[in-house]
Amino acid sequence: MVTAASVPARTGIIRRPTATTGWWSWFTTVDHKKIGLLYGFSAFAFFLIGGVEALLIRSQLAKPDNTLLNADQYNQIFTMHGVTMIFLFVMPMSAAFFNYLIPLMIGARDVAFPRLNAFSFWVFILGGLFLYSSWFLGGAPNGGWFGYPPNSTTDPSIGMTFYALGLVITGIASSAGAVNLAVTVVNMRAPGMTLFRMPVFVWMGLVVQFLLVFALPIITVALFEMLFDRRWGTHFFDPTAGGQPLLWQNLFWLFGHPEVYILILPAFGIISEILPVFSRKPLFGYQFVVFSGIAIGFIGFGVWAHHMFAVGLGPVANTAFGITTAIIAVPTGIKIFNWMGTMYKGDIHFDSPMLFAVGAVAMFVIGGLSGVTHAVVPSDYQQTDTYYIVAHFHYVLFGGAVFGLFGAMYYWWPKVFARQLNELWGKVQFWILLVGFNLTFGPMHILGLGGMIRREYTYPAALGLTFWNQVSTVGAFLIALSTLVFILNAALTQRRSKGLANEDPWDARTLEWTTSCPPPIYNFEEIPVVHSIDEFWHRKYVEDKEGRLVRVPAGASDHPADGHKEGHAIHLPSPSFWPLVAAVGLPVIAYGVLYSWWLVGAGALVTVVGFMGWAMEAPVAE
Amino acid sequence: MADTTAHAAPVEHTSTGLPSTKLAMWLFLASECLLFGALITTYVLYRGASTTGPYPNQIFDIRYTSVSSFVLLASSLTMVLALTAAEQRDFARMRLWLVATAMLGLTFVGGQVYEFTSFYHEGLSIKSNLFGTTFYVLTGFHGVHVTVGILMLLSLVGMSWAGRLPDDQAFPVEMVGLYWHFVDIVWIVIFTVVYLIPQPKPAG
Numbered sequence: 001m002v003t004a005a006s007v008p009a010r011t012g013i014i015r016r017p018t019a020t021t022g023w024w025s026w027f028t029t030v031d032h033k034k035i036g037l038l039y040g041f042s043a044f045a046f047f048l049i050g051g052v053e054a055l056l057i058r059s060q061l062a063k064p065d066n067t068l069l070n071a072d073q074y075n076q077i078f079t080m081h082g083v084t085m086i087f088l089f090v091m092p093m094s095a096a097f098f099n100y101l102i103p104l105m106i107g108a109r110d111v112a113f114p115r116l117n118a119f120s121f122w123v124f125i126l127g128g129l130f131l132y133s134s135w136f137l138g139g140a141p142n143g144g145w146f147g148y149p150p151n152s153t154t155d156p157s158i159g160m161t162f163y164a165l166g167l168v169i170t171g172i173a174s175s176a177g178a179v180n181l182a183v184t185v186v187n188m189r190a191p192g193m194t195l196f197r198m199p200v201f202v203w204m205g206l207v208v209q210f211l212l213v214f215a216l217p218i219i220t221v222a223l224f225e226m227l228f229d230r231r232w233g234t235h236f237f238d239p240t241a242g243g244q245p246l247l248w249q250n251l252f253w254l255f256g257h258p259e260v261y262i263l264i265l266p267a268f269g270i271i272s273e274i275l276p277v278f279s280r281k282p283l284f285g286y287q288f289v290v291f292s293g294i295a296i297g298f299i300g301f302g303v304w305a306h307h308m309f310a311v312g313l314g315p316v317a318n319t320a321f322g323i324t325t326a327i328i329a330v331p332t333g334i335k336i337f338n339w340m341g342t343m344y345k346g347d348i349h350f351d352s353p354m355l356f357a358v359g360a361v362a363m364f365v366i367g368g369l370s371g372v373t374h375a376v377v378p379s380d381y382q383q384t385d386t387y388y389i390v391a392h393f394h395y396v397l398f399g400g401a402v403f404g405l406f407g408a409m410y411y412w413w414p415k416v417f418a419r420q421l422n423e424l425w426g427k428v429q430f431w432i433l434l435v436g437f438n439l440t441f442g443p444m445h446i447l448g449l450g451g452m453i454r455r456e457y458t459y460p461a462a463l464g465l466t467f468w469n470q471v472s473t474v475g476a477f478l479i480a481l482s483t484l485v486f487i488l489n490a491a492l493t494q495r496r497s498k499g500l501a502n503e504d505p506w507d508a509r510t511l512e513w514t515t516s517c518p519p520p521i522y523n524f525e526e527i528p529v530v531h532s533i534d535e536f537w538h539r540k541y542v543e544d545k546e547g548r549l550v551r552v553p554a555g556a557s558d559h560p561a562d563g564h565k566e567g568h569a570i571h572l573p574s575p576s577f578w579p580l581v582a583a584v585g586l587p588v589i590a591y592g593v594l595y596s597w598w599l600v601g602a603g604a605l606v607t608v609v610g611f612m613g614w615a616m617e618a619p620v621a622e
Numbered sequence: 623m624a625d626t627t628a629h630a631a632p633v634e635h636t637s638t639g640l641p642s643t644k645l646a647m648w649l650f651l652a653s654e655c656l657l658f659g660a661l662i663t664t665y666v667l668y669r670g671a672s673t674t675g676p677y678p679n680q681i682f683d684i685r686y687t688s689v690s691s692f693v694l695l696a697s698s699l700t701m702v703l704a705l706t707a708a709e710q711r712d713f714a715r716m717r718l719w720l721v722a723t724a725m726l727g728l729t730f731v732g733g734q735v736y737e738f739t740s741f742y743h744e745g746l747s748i749k750s751n752l753f754g755t756t757f758y759v760l761t762g763f764h765g766v767h768v769t770v771g772i773l774m775l776l777s778l779v780g781m782s783w784a785g786r787l788p789d790d791q792a793f794p795v796e797m798v799g800l801y802w803h804f805v806d807i808v809w810i811v812i813f814t815v816v817y818l819i820p821q822p823k824p825a826g
Binding site: 112113179180183184186187189213214215216217218220221222225228232233234235241243244247251615616 | 636645650654657667748773
């Protein structure tokens with residue numbers, strides 16, 4: 001896509017924009033790095049919103065029989081907390097890192113389809129705003145992020161219709177992004193960058209994109225069926241007409257369990273990048289880490305009914321899914337042991353990225369172990385729908401994924417912004433987060449086993465649940481404090497003038513660090529030629545006769561100097577308006593489904609015009 | 623997907639040697655398999671589960687639908703002829719076959735609209751029973767896919783006519799063709815599952 005010499009320049013419907021600076025350029029950009037930043041900032045904003053919702057939940061539960069929120073408000077808030085954190089924070093934040101880093105890590109100048117990339121982002125953000133507009137249009141979704149019918153299909157408020165439509169929209173964004181990134185990894189690698197020389201982060205990215213490609217259509221169908229039931233009175237999940245609510249559960253979790261790995265595998269990739277750099281050793285058992293990631297991807301489609309043990313599927317189904325669930329713990333365990341092997345006898349440096357990575361591994365292990373206890377069906381009967389489950393999935397998804405993502409922010413901040421986040425404040429943030437996190441979610445194990453059920457907006461004092469709920473609430477505010485520390489750290493860092501003393505501050509191993517900080521728009525002056533795993537490391541170090549590492553003096557390497565020259569001979573696709581135009585039509589269609597067929601027509605027209613303009617556009621502005 | 627038409631330069635160097643657009647189209651179609659898989663599964667799960675009529679055997683006109691199915695399958699042939707013409711660089715003939723493909727598709731969709739209308743008048747609405755619900759949604763999703771395909775075919779014709787396709791016009795035709803054949807193949811499954819396999823006797 002870099003050169004398109006065979007297509008003569010022609011005038012499209014309108015002039016293709018050229019500006020790559022200025023605020024308007026953010027609306028037309030097709031540069032994977034800018035799109036990565038857009039994803040990152042939007043996802044972080046949703047993280048803050050979802051966090052405020054979490055604080056409201058914890059404040060409501062801080063004392064028994066509390067009246068801060070009523071049941072209806074509580075339902076909306078816990079539903080939107082889950083939907084936000086999963087679909088509007090962790091997924092797009094992972095997409096941010098994949099977008100920014102995958103082309104740099106494989107030696108490419110952009111993703112395979114730059115405009116499709118922009119389209120994915122705009123569809124995602126518009127879908128998120130569409131979901132949030134429900135607060136002002138009659139009430140937010142209130143049936144849980146899992147949306148079980150018949151509760152979700154018979155609820156009289158408009159919220160769950162927003163849920164169905166909004167998640168279809170964000171699903172379109174993720175599907176388009178997944179196809180794009182998967183093709184990028186398969187097809188855009190630099191010479192010599194064989195699959196088994198790719199950084200593990202890229203591998204995990206590839207697995208995640210395949211999971212998205214195969215899991216999202218299933219939830220899309222389920223959401224359409226819910227939408228039809230709610231909007232047009234069909235009977236998909238209507239037991240009075242012979243429909244089975246269980247169908248929703250099967251479709252939802254057939255998506256929902258791969259989704260869990262969609263959320264955690266990016267963090268596994270991040271951990272696999274950070275640990276070797278800060279242990280100053282190559283990743284232990286690279287092939288094992290890669291293949292266990294692939295194995296998780298496959299087995300992840302075969303464990304969905306463990307979310308439904310208490311439904312009454314019968315002993316055969318429950319046993320089978322209990323066994324597959326125990327099996328999927330094996331590749332995950334392999335990864336944990338490989339990470340420990342990576343650190344073993346390493347020259348470990350506990351900089352902030354490393355703290356978060358090690359923290360993620362430790363917290364994930366706790367969540368993984370409580371997960372194994374639900375794989376045992378009789379034990380799960382006691383735990384299902386209690387706070388024990390809430391504790392479990394927060395340990396894996398917050399403890400694993402969110403700690404990993406924070407580690408990634410500290411690690412790649414210099415690459416993206418040419419400034420280093422303050423180490424001291426980074427460590428302060430980590431320790432407040434670690435303590436706050438464990439205070440919040442640790443007691444939930446006790447609460448759950450003590451009989452506190454999920455999704456209830458309050459509890460009576462007589463149950464004796466008050467103390468641990470209060471501890472949990474204090475912990476939640478500590479998490480908020482640590483987030484505040486992060487924001488202050490980032491804001492103060494950004495006020496410093498640009499420029500790093502060393503453009504390779506961590507002595508890193510992978511190709512993205514061969515570029516300047518931030519990378520030029522074309523990424524690489526010359527496409528690098530790759531000779532090994534950890535290519536950049538091998539360009540910096542050789543072994544002497546005794547097998548000791550010796551740094552190659554600058555300029556003595558036989559690789560072309562990665563000098564930062566002007567890349568005038570490089571043709572990149574110009575920015576474009578059309579992805580935004582095509583994306584704008586989708587929420588209009590969705591509002592039309594709620595309010596008027598005219599809007600559906602108008603939205604469809606906008607989207608079709610957007611795609612037409614897109615197709616007719618010359619690759620480079622005249 | 624829309625990248626198919628404008629700038630998939632055939633000279634592009636890729637790791638696999640395959641054009642990125644083709645890989646993307648295959649991946650998209652793989653995803654579509656799961657979409658139709660879930661819809662067809664829903665239909666099959668609810669076969670014979672309707673608690674009230676009308677039932678399929680009272681509604682279906684197999685002869686009518688067989689003809690419109692034949693029309694849709696014939697459009698795969700004209701699609702192949704369009705691609706062959708494009709590969710021979712006979713672009714006028716290519717456009718002719720593309721228009722023929724679109725017209726056959728349009729005939730199919732028109733037939734579906736007629737079928738839906740007559741079923742509705744015979745008392746089967748999307749709300750009537752599970753059969754109506756699953757039938758209209760499954761075949762409706764397919765009809766929307768055919769319609770999108772028709773839009774893509776007509777855009778190809780227009781762009782080729784206006785000289786806006788790349789020199790190698792066969793490539794975008796092949797890409798749209800992949801989608802078109804996929805939609806046809808899905809119809810073979812839907813037609814078999816929905817119309818041809820006899821439904822179990824209604825429960826009540």
